[in-house]
Amino acid sequence: MIVSIGSDHAGYPLKAKVVEILEANRVEIIDHGSYTPDPVDFPDIARLVCNSVRSNQASRGIMVCGTGVGASIAANKIPGIRAAVCHDIHSAYQCVEHDDVNIMCIGAKIVGEWLAKDLIEAFIKAEFSTEEHFRRRVRKLELIELDSAKELRAKLSDF
Numbered sequence: 226m227i228v229s230i231g232s233d234h235a236g237y238p239l240k241a242k243v244v245e246i247l248e249a250n251r252v253e254i255i256d257h258g259s260y261t262p263d264p265v266d267f268p269d270i271a272r273l274v275c276n277s278v279r280s281n282q283a284s285r286g287i288m289v290c291g292t293g294v295g296a297s298i299a300a301n302k303i304p305g306i307r308a309a310v311c312h313d314i315h316s317a318y319q320c321v322e323h324d325d326v327n328i329m330c331i332g333a334k335i336v337g338e339w340l341a342k343d344l345i346e347a348f349i350k351a352e353f354s355t356e357e358h359f360r361r362r363v364r365k366l367e368l369i370e371l372d373s374a375k376e377l378r379a380k381l382s383d384f
């Protein structure tokens with residue numbers, strides 16, 4: 226499995242631990258930064274992580290910011306991305322099993338490294354369910370995305 230990771234400055238200290246946890250689980254990592262504790266805007270890193278998942282360079286992504294919230298907002302604006310803030314283990318695996326989440330967002334100010342380990346292991350080991358009702362709901366999410374893109378396209382055609 227290949228996982229893309231990224232953080233802003235607030236998530237930077239925990240990202241080192243994320244690398245360690247993924248390596249211990251024999252996961253290949255694509256690291257999109259931040260590489261220093263200097264301030265960086267989470268949308269810029271989220272774009273890199275999500276684009277590598279969209280283009281199938283990685284099958285999943287993990288983003289770390291202060292709360293996980295900003296990263297998830299940014300990620301969910303990118304077509305094909307289903308991102309979730311996960312600070313409990315149940316959500317970390319059910320978000321994949323039920324909702325086919327491909328980006329997990331963690332808040333470095335919220336969780337410690339031991340909980341981060343459990344969250345990451347739950348997320349990477351989970352698989353999307355084959356049950357039809359979950360698949361139908363994800364197709365409906367894709368339809369919402371498609372409708373929004375069509376609305377935007379219609380608006381832009383006025384220019």
Ligand SMILES: O=C(CO)[C@H](O)[C@H](O)COP(=O)(O)O
Pocket residue numbers: 233235236264267290291292293294295296
């Ligand atoms: O959690 C975050 C977004 O949800 C960011 O990490 C947080 O807002 C960064 O704040 P600052 O630039 O003041 O360190």
